[in-house]
Amino acid sequence: MSINNIGHFTKDRLNLCIDNDMIDTDLYEKYGVKRSLRDINGVGINVGITKVSLSKAFDMVDGKRIPCPGELYYRGYDIHDLIKGFLTEGRFGYEECAYLLLFGVLPDKNELEKFKQVLNISVNLPHHFIQDVIMKNPTKDIISNMTKCVLALGSYDKSEADNSLDNVLQQCIMLISTFPCLAVYSYQGYRHYTLGKSCYIHIPDPNLSFAENILGTLRSDRKYTQLEARVLDLALVLHMEHGGGSNSTFTARVVTSSGSDTYATTAAALCSLKGPLNGGGDFMVIEMIRNIRDNVKDITDEEEISEYLRKILNGDAFDRSGIIYGMGHPIYSVSDPRALLFKKYVKALATEKNMEEEFALYELIETIAPKVIAQERKIYKGVSMNIDFYSGLLYKMLKLPHEMFTPLFAIARVVGWSAHRMEELINKYKIMRPAYTSISEQKEYIALSER
Numbered sequence: 001m002s003i004n005n006i007g008h009f010t011k012d013r014l015n016l017c018i019d020n021d022m023i024d025t026d027l028y029e030k031y032g033v034k035r036s037l038r039d040i041n042g043v044g045i046n047v048g049i050t051k052v053s054l055s056k057a058f059d060m061v062d063g064k065r066i067p068c069p070g071e072l073y074y075r076g077y078d079i080h081d082l083i084k085g086f087l088t089e090g091r092f093g094y095e096e097c098a099y100l101l102l103f104g105v106l107p108d109k110n111e112l113e114k115f116k117q118v119l120n121i122s123v124n125l126p127h128h129f130i131q132d133v134i135m136k137n138p139t140k141d142i143i144s145n146m147t148k149c150v151l152a153l154g155s156y157d158k159s160e161a162d163n164s165l166d167n168v169l170q171q172c173i174m175l176i177s178t179f180p181c182l183a184v185y186s187y188q189g190y191r192h193y194t195l196g197k198s199c200y201i202h203i204p205d206p207n208l209s210f211a212e213n214i215l216g217t218l219r220s221d222r223k224y225t226q227l228e229a230r231v232l233d234l235a236l237v238l239h240m241e242h243g244g245g246s247n248s249t250f251t252a253r254v255v256t257s258s259g260s261d262t263y264a265t266t267a268a269a270l271c272s273l274k275g276p277l278n279g280g281g282d283f284m285v286i287e288m289i290r291n292i293r294d295n296v297k298d299i300t301d302e303e304e305i306s307e308y309l310r311k312i313l314n315g316d317a318f319d320r321s322g323i324i325y326g327m328g329h330p331i332y333s334v335s336d337p338r339a340l341l342f343k344k345y346v347k348a349l350a351t352e353k354n355m356e357e358e359f360a361l362y363e364l365i366e367t368i369a370p371k372v373i374a375q376e377r378k379i380y381k382g383v384s385m386n387i388d389f390y391s392g393l394l395y396k397m398l399k400l401p402h403e404m405f406t407p408l409f410a411i412a413r414v415v416g417w418s419a420h421r422m423e424e425l426i427n428k429y430k431i432m433r434p435a436y437t438s439i440s441e442q443k444e445y446i447a448l449s450e451r
Helices: 004-022 026-030 079-088 093-103 109-124 129-134 142-156 165-195 208-219 228-237 247-257 260-272 281-296 302-313 337-352 358-376 388-397 402-426
Strands: 054-063 065-072
Touching: 065 079, 065 093, 065 260, 065 337, 079 093, 079 337, 093 109, 093 165, 093 208, 093 228, 109 165, 129 142, 129 165, 142 165, 142 260, 142 402, 165 208, 165 402, 208 228, 208 402, 228 337, 228 358, 228 388, 228 402, 247 260, 247 281, 260 402, 281 302, 281 358, 281 388, 281 402, 302 337, 302 358, 302 402, 337 388, 358 388, 388 402
Parallel strands: none
Antiparallel strands: 054 065
């Protein structure tokens, strides 16, 4: 049966799915079910315990949750202190923070150097893997290509199904080290075979940082400024982990709990990140800002911008989703600490790139949007910008193709996935089996001849 025949069959029966699967939203409240595992106040259901990281958005005062400026900790260390530490000393931070999340302690100079060497050794892909797998039918969706590649790497590993801690740790480190190449080479394949442009397969330089190698392998001339590399490095650090409660990290732990292997677990997490509600917010911010520029006569006029944001929020403008992208977060209400850290360095890059006017528009929307949302919506917790709001602008200033935005997120977050996978295995995982409230009515069977 061809795909067209399948389409004809499903089109005629789609209403059956809609009629029989639609659930009255009032039933969620009736049965005490927290849809999306969070209540209207943004309070989530605890599904596990972790030492990997902590995201904090409130203080408990007299038994009540009082919103506070957001905080983020990696293995107990405030993200502000970690970033200040490596930036003050003029170092890149991705590798150091990856070591911290994986092993739970900060490395000394010797340990960090050995870890970098191990990452460089692990980056080598199997013979002919680039042309036989990565370049085979590349698609615009780089995450899909990366997922295919991760699963294919499993077939090259004789110990693919070995879930002993030592073997899993080796597999995780190998995937962390190869993710930049999987992403960049997948894009190069798409660029060549789909867009008809030149294809550049640059080999990573073992003497460079992850951020430098991403820029160096992605660009045809391999050139970049130190500020570009350091701000990209900062983005990777800030996207690396987030309290264990993200959709993709939860996916990694759920699949790990089933006893599945590292490659399948990582592929599942990638598929979760691919969803536009999870990993694609930064690109949508860029598109939204472009739409605002096209429809607002004076981009310095607060009142005019407010009215257009109101139209977006009411579903009358932009993509008509009713979402002001880059605003709000399931956890944070007063502020997203990652966004505040990010903003300062994005501003510095905007100055280097002579894009102060565009940065000023972002800053103005950052101020106006929460006020508009508060006026138009019933807000049970505060609304502030999230990290997506400025990360898309950063990637735009770096002239990175939008197809690479979510893959960059994956390059960072694979470290968090790996740390959580190890934690799940070390604590003798049990398969996660969430409960569902069934409202299905019992029916009497009718013989085929009588239907």
